[in-house]
Amino acid sequence: MELETYLKKTADEVNSLLQDCYGDPKTALSRAANHLLFAGGKRLRPALFKLAADAVTPGASQKIMQAGLALEVTHNFTLIHDDIMDKDVYRRGQKTVHTLWGEPAAILAGDVLYARAFFLICNAEAPEGAKVRAISLLARTCEEICEGQQQDMSFEEREDVTRDEYLDMITKKTGVLYGAAAAIGSLLAGGSEAQVDALYTYGCKIGAAFQIQDDLIDLLASSEKSGKDQASDIREGKQTLIAITAREKGIDLKPWRRSLSKDDIVSLIALLNEKGVIHSVEQEANDMISSAINGLSVLPDTTEKKLLADLAWYFIKRDY
Amino acid sequence: MELETYLKKTADEVNSLLQDCYGDPKTALSRAANHLLFAGGKRLRPALFKLAADAVTPGASQKIMQAGLALEVTHNFTLIHDDIMDKDVYRRGQKTVHTLWGEPAAILAGDVLYARAFFLICNAEAPEGAKVRAISLLARTCEEICEGQQQDMSFEEREDVTRDEYLDMITKKTGVLYGAAAAIGSLLAGGSEAQVDALYTYGCKIGAAFQIQDDLIDLLASSEKSGKDQASDIREGKQTLIAITAREKGIDLKPWRRSLSKDDIVSLIALLNEKGVIHSVEQEANDMISSAINGLSVLPDTTEKKLLADLAWYFIKRDY
Numbered sequence: 066m067e068l069e070t071y072l073k074k075t076a077d078e079v080n081s082l083l084q085d086c087y088g089d090p091k092t093a094l095s096r097a098a099n100h101l102l103f104a105g106g107k108r109l110r111p112a113l114f115k116l117a118a119d120a121v122t123p124g125a126s127q128k129i130m131q132a133g134l135a136l137e138v139t140h141n142f143t144l145i146h147d148d149i150m151d152k153d154v155y156r157r158g159q160k161t162v163h164t165l166w167g168e169p170a171a172i173l174a175g176d177v178l179y180a181r182a183f184f185l186i187c188n189a190e191a192p193e194g195a196k197v198r199a200i201s202l203l204a205r206t207c208e209e210i211c212e213g214q215q216q217d218m219s220f221e222e223r224e225d226v227t228r229d230e231y232l233d234m235i236t237k238k239t240g241v242l243y244g245a246a247a248a249i250g251s252l253l254a255g256g257s258e259a260q261v262d263a264l265y266t267y268g269c270k271i272g273a274a275f276q277i278q279d280d281l282i283d284l285l286a287s288s289e290k291s292g293k294d295q296a297s298d299i300r301e302g303k304q305t306l307i308a309i310t311a312r313e314k315g316i317d318l319k320p321w322r323r324s325l326s327k328d329d330i331v332s333l334i335a336l337l338n339e340k341g342v343i344h345s346v347e348q349e350a351n352d353m354i355s356s357a358i359n360g361l362s363v364l365p366d367t368t369e370k371k372l373l374a375d376l377a378w379y380f381i382k383r384d385y
Numbered sequence: 386m387e388l389e390t391y392l393k394k395t396a397d398e399v400n401s402l403l404q405d406c407y408g409d410p411k412t413a414l415s416r417a418a419n420h421l422l423f424a425g426g427k428r429l430r431p432a433l434f435k436l437a438a439d440a441v442t443p444g445a446s447q448k449i450m451q452a453g454l455a456l457e458v459t460h461n462f463t464l465i466h467d468d469i470m471d472k473d474v475y476r477r478g479q480k481t482v483h484t485l486w487g488e489p490a491a492i493l494a495g496d497v498l499y500a501r502a503f504f505l506i507c508n509a510e511a512p513e514g515a516k517v518r519a520i521s522l523l524a525r526t527c528e529e530i531c532e533g534q535q536q537d538m539s540f541e542e543r544e545d546v547t548r549d550e551y552l553d554m555i556t557k558k559t560g561v562l563y564g565a566a567a568a569i570g571s572l573l574a575g576g577s578e579a580q581v582d583a584l585y586t587y588g589c590k591i592g593a594a595f596q597i598q599d600d601l602i603d604l605l606a607s608s609e610k611s612g613k614d615q616a617s618d619i620r621e622g623k624q625t626l627i628a629i630t631a632r633e634k635g636i637d638l639k640p641w642r643r644s645l646s647k648d649d650i651v652s653l654i655a656l657l658n659e660k661g662v663i664h665s666v667e668q669e670a671n672d673m674i675s676s677a678i679n680g681l682s683v684l685p686d687t688t689e690k691k692l693l694a695d696l697a698w699y700f701i702k703r704d705y
Contacts (some may be wrong), residue, residue, distance in 0.1 A: 146496065150488075196513075202506040207500040212412060215414040278549075
């Protein structure tokens with residue numbers, strides 16, 4: 066099966082399961098908690114959960130797919146709280162939860178989803194020991210996501226973020242939840258320790274590469290293409306891998322922290338290309354994806370293993 | 386053993402375990418998460434966890450006491466988030482987390498404690514199945530606490546809160562976490578289903594009675610005694626069991642929503658006494674405690690069972 070068909074099918078399945086679980090909210094708080102969850106999204110984490118489960122035990126995902134919702138629900142909890150912290154007004158084309166219901170209700174809506182994530186794993190049709198390991202991993206993951214968000218916020222006050230600090234931050238903020246999705250899927254499906262570990266590492270790596278790709282898109286994709294302001298990270302002086310690599314190569318990006326015309330952006334990209342910054346950052350993301358895929362050698366050869374490799378490359382698809 | 390000695394000893398044990406687990410914070414976020422946790426508190430929820438565990442299996446708490454921290458950690462997570470919502474500046478005589486670190490870090494600090502609570506239960510030395518049931522109960526409890534907090538906030542806009550709505554709110558906001566403490570302690574210690582259920586109900590009831598007692602203290606205890614403004618609930622028009630009972634008995638409390646002198650408060654209390662409001666509310670709390678204790682008949686006769694009865698009365702000790 067083609068990856069994109071697989072993802073579309075899984076998203077439909079996830080949406081239908083979410084509807085079964087939470088489609089009939091009884092309280093005002095449940096409606097706030099549901100808002101973002103039912104506002105779309107590509108459902109990549111449950112898709113990864115499903116691929117990982119079926120990659121270690123063919124057909125296993127059928128019985129445990131509800132537990133795969135836990136990853137989507139966790140992701141949504143973090144988005145609701147992040148949106149409060151970042152004072153964002155829109156997400157997935159809709160007003161954010163705190164914009165619609167106020168900050169107190171949005172804090173609680175996130176907290177409700179947090180609880181539901183653990184509840185979903187408890188209810189999985191899987192051995193009790195596997196569920197405890199899965200819950201333990203999800204708890205550790207949530208703590209790391211919080212650390213990543215805190216690091217990200219603290220970087221705004223700094224000019225000297227190192228490459229390692231940046232990679233640690235994006236791994237925590239974005240990578241570990243993909244790692245947990247793959248690991249928990251394979252854990253509940255009865256995967257071996259080596260398989261679960263390999264899938265965890267794979268998920269962390271593709272998640273981090275996705276974040277690097279996001280930084281490249283911010284710089285390289287036109288507003289028409291991305292729907293966002295081009296080069297906003299550079300304008301705001303954000304510490305991304307591009308900014309860090311530029312600094313390492315002796316380029317001072319401070320003069321570019323200003324309103325940038327289309328011509329300015331063309332000149333800036335030319336400069337970063339000339340000094341090899343963009344190539345170097347693209348290479349880093351590429352290397353992460355290759356390394357993630359290499360780690361999957363512990364898996365038997367199945368359609369799912371192939372789809373996992375496709376998914377990894379899909380994460381850094383160049384759409385600019 | 387006397388209850389107060391037992392509580393003092395358990396609090397020391399809990400503080401020492403917390404120190405072992407979290408005493409050496411590595412990140413700024415961990416320091417924010419630790420702040421309230423290490424600012425004291427009576428540690429009543431871990432004490433209840435311990436009593437419940439030992440009441441069903443003598444000595445069982447020794448092996449699982451770290452899991453008892455989960456209840457204290459959960460309690461602290463809810464306090465940090467509630468303080469943001471209520472814009473409170475002080476708690477346990479110290480500045481609140483959001484006052485010291487800002488709201489974004491306080492949201493994250495609460496989220497970190499939330500994760501730790503689940504992690505602590507995963508690590509308990511107990512059967513895997515019992516741990517899954519405990520985690521499932523904790524997750525459901527957290528969702529109910531959020532609902533209780535949301536109800537409490539929504540009552541501020543209303544004048545017509547009913548007795549049942551109020552009792553439902555305090556049970557969720559305060560009762561269920563005591564219920565979970567008692568149930569999880571007995572679950573992990575190998576209690577029977579009937580014992581676990583009875584202890585859950587006991588905890589919910591004493592927690593709700595505690596909240597009613599808190600309302601009575603607000604009205605009846607002098608500022609010197611309680612350290613808080615006397616009759617602040619009446620002045621702010623808060624829907625408490627006292628206000629609801631007064632309304633049921635035809636007393637209009639609206640004229641009392643103003644600055645109240647000591648003489649005003651004396652007159653108000655005299656009025657509420659004369660109409661039987663205070664007696665009725667005290668009776669409701671008393672009845673809850675009696676009913677909670679009666680439910681413990683499924684437990685064998687042990688020191689812990691006696692201490693559980695003492696603890697129940699301690700929750701509504703009249704200190705005014």
